Amino acid sequence: RPGQGNIMNFFGKK
């Protein structure tokens, strides 16, 4: 998805 951020880039896996 160009232009759309991915939530996993902000919140790491536990």
Add this chain to the structure above:
Amino acid sequence: MLEARLEQASILKKVVDAIKDLVQDCNFDCNDSGIALQAMDNSHVALVSMMLKSDTFSPFRCDRNIALGINLNSFQKVLRCAQNEDILTLKADDSPDVVSLVFESSEQDRISEYDIKLMDIDQEHLGIPDTEYAATITMPSGEFQRICRDLSALSESVAIEAEKNAVKFVCNGDIGNGAISLRNHSSVEKPEQNVNIELSEPVALTFSLKYLVNFCKASGLSGSVKLCLSNEVPLLVEYELASNSYLRFYLAPKIGD
């Protein structure tokens, strides 16, 4: 075992209605502090985080950690069998194959009992860092819903710009542009219309309206909604529920070229 009694079935009905178009199968994680859920949408753009604290229920009993893997479509079908004012009780064994729901009418002597088959869901839990947001906006949930709906007719995305005492929702579309500005507003007579903007530094971020419109399905859960923003981090959209319970949505921002 789990036994959790809700005075009004409507809370759970509304929660499931609000999230079921975003996430399909998810674990309801039960322990002595309450029932929690965390799930990402398929495209990993949004995250739902729900917490129903044990105080939301009366009584609440859960001796061990139990994960109830539920298909939300199935859950919604069963919850639709409950009247909004019914008393709802969730029950499950320690290693359950099913979750049981009992709906009791307070006015009639009717008791309805349903089971939902559980599924094994291998779900990743993300660590959500505690964030001091640069801007926190509290506004009527219906107002936010209307803004998102109106702007989604014009554009796929909205820029949310918070500055001192004002927040602006701006969109640029093929047919034209739109902008809605809200200022701090407080009224003793109509506190439900209050808008409060707390700001430590100006913020401007762009988000997909499709997701925001989806989050707004939770508007029936609370008269107000809280938007928390900081530059370059996901937006938090929070609906506060009674007893410190909440339904939160996180949305990754759009990234500029």
